[in-house]
Amino acid sequence: MSANPYVLILFYSRHGSIAEMAKHLARGVNTVNGIEAKVRQVPDVASTTTLAAPALPDEGAPYCTLEELADCAGLAMGSPSYFGSMAAPLKHFIDQTSTLWLTGRLINKPACGFTSASTMHGGQEQCLHSMMTPLIHHGMIWAGLPYKNKALISTLSGGTPYGASHLANSTNDTNLTEDEKALCEAQGKRIAELAIKLSK
Numbered sequence: 001m002s003a004n005p006y007v008l009i010l011f012y013s014r015h016g017s018i019a020e021m022a023k024h025l026a027r028g029v030n031t032v033n034g035i036e037a038k039v040r041q042v043p044d045v046a047s048t049t050t051l052a053a054p055a056l057p058d059e060g061a062p063y064c065t066l067e068e069l070a071d072c073a074g075l076a077m078g079s080p081s082y083f084g085s086m087a088a089p090l091k092h093f094i095d096q097t098s099t100l101w102l103t104g105r106l107i108n109k110p111a112c113g114f115t116s117a118s119t120m121h122g123g124q125e126q127c128l129h130s131m132m133t134p135l136i137h138h139g140m141i142w143a144g145l146p147y148k149n150k151a152l153i154s155t156l157s158g159g160t161p162y163g164a165s166h167l168a169n170s171t172n173d174t175n176l177t178e179d180e181k182a183l184c185e186a187q188g189k190r191i192a193e194l195a196i197k198l199s200k
């Protein structure tokens with residue numbers, strides 16, 4: 001593991017729910033000694049211009065570089081659920097990672113996903129699976145949420161065994177419930193602990 005090991009929390013968020021979840025995952029990562037969270041986002045994409053975003057985002061986490069992904073000890077990847085799949089900006093970023101795949105830079109590192117959706121049964125679990133697929137191609141080890149996390153049973157909104165989730169409703173409500181917060185933090189903590197174990 002590098003001198004300053006970190007879990008990369010990589011996300012795209014248009015309306016703020018995923019950005020809010022990322023903060024709670026980071027909190028979970030930072031409860032584990034010997035590793036810290038690095039929070040990064042991906043820029044938007046556009047079909048009609050070559051420059052879709054300024055070099056630095058107007059607000060929030062910096063944009064992620066490929067080197068930051070290559071050097072992570074673990075990865076938490078967050079996306080809104082768009083038609084049951086990850087959002088295009090995140091997929092666009094992942095589609096630029098062929099060199100990491102060729103060199104095996106992500107093999108045996110733990111990974112997880114987190115998502116937000118406006119409806120309860122609008123594809124949260126499918127979206128998490130869509131993030132899992134390319135990361136398995138990279139040789140990463142997917143870590144969901146075990147049911148020992150009691151919030152998985154008590155939640156009346158987001159939260160799945162495949163990864164943390166948030167029910168934002170049609171109002172794009174970015175306020176997470178206590179159960180959703182607990183599951184985000186548990187997810188971050190789990191990836192951090194696995195990152196330390198797997199890098200030994």
Ligand SMILES: Cc1cc2nc3c(=O)[nH]c(=O)nc-3n(C[C@H](O)[C@H](O)[C@H](O)COP(=O)(O)O)c2cc1C
Binds near residue numbers: 017084172
């Ligand atoms: C193009 C598009 C597709 C969407 N598809 C779905 C969907 O299939 N199911 C759903 O529940 N919500 C869907 N949504 C709503 C978002 O998943 C939801 O607003 C999410 O909380 C946004 O996250 P953010 O606040 O981080 O941007 C969609 C939104 C957009 C813009």
